[in-house]
Amino acid sequence: MDTHRDFHVAAVLSLNGRTLGIERFPATSSGYGQLVRWALQLGAVRRAGVESSGNYGAALSRYLLSQGIEVFEAPGPGRAARRRRAKSDRGDAEAAARAVLSGRAHAPTKTGSGPAEIARLYIVVRGSAVKAQRQAANQLKAILVTADPALREELSTVSYFPMWNSS
Known part of the structure; x- marks a missing residue:
């Protein structure tokens, strides 16, 4: 899966590496359900690769795990690969599936x-x-710099903010 804030792109491959389908789904609870139902229509789903599984793909990863799917952090294509070809969500999703x-x-x-x-x-x-x-x-300390000297002296003994007494 190629993950984003608002949507995820999923690719499903056969065991011999043939692309069975690539689709885009909303990054919502219902979108995760749609994604799994779609993938299961293409065949048994045992493993998934998710890019950014600790960030944009975190909730999706947890959902897939709850559905009994083994989830792996899919490495991004890397700088060299990105320079050689234009970035594509579909291509990144397929690359994640191929990595798994x-x-x-x-x-x-x-x-x-x-x-x-x-x-x-x-x-x-x-x-x-x-x-x-x-x-x-720090804000209070900065404000006290311009305060009336009598107030400044009175507040300098207050121990609530030990940082006030440090220089």
Whole structure:
């Protein structure tokens, strides 16, 4: 699958590498269902290659996994290949399918659940909170530079923002 924010392009290949079909589907819950139903009409679907399975293809990857389809991160075509040919969503989807068929796509996608996902989310949220606190403290510090000296002196002892007392 070649994944995008608003749509995904899927290619289905036979075991001998013949292209059975290439279609575009909306990147929505109903679009994922349409994609799987379409693919199953072309034959049994056991494995799928998804480009950007940690980004635009994350929800699609989780949906395919929930349907019992083994999902692999499909490598993009790379710079050299992109220079040799014009970029095409259909071509990228077919290349992703061929990567799975050939075994080049061998890294399973993340399931988006379990302890590793909880730890990842914690790290993201904590980093965001630390950054927001630092920005707020810096803004207050900048405002205090122009404040009345009496107010500045009174607030310099406040310990809520230890960064205020650092230079």
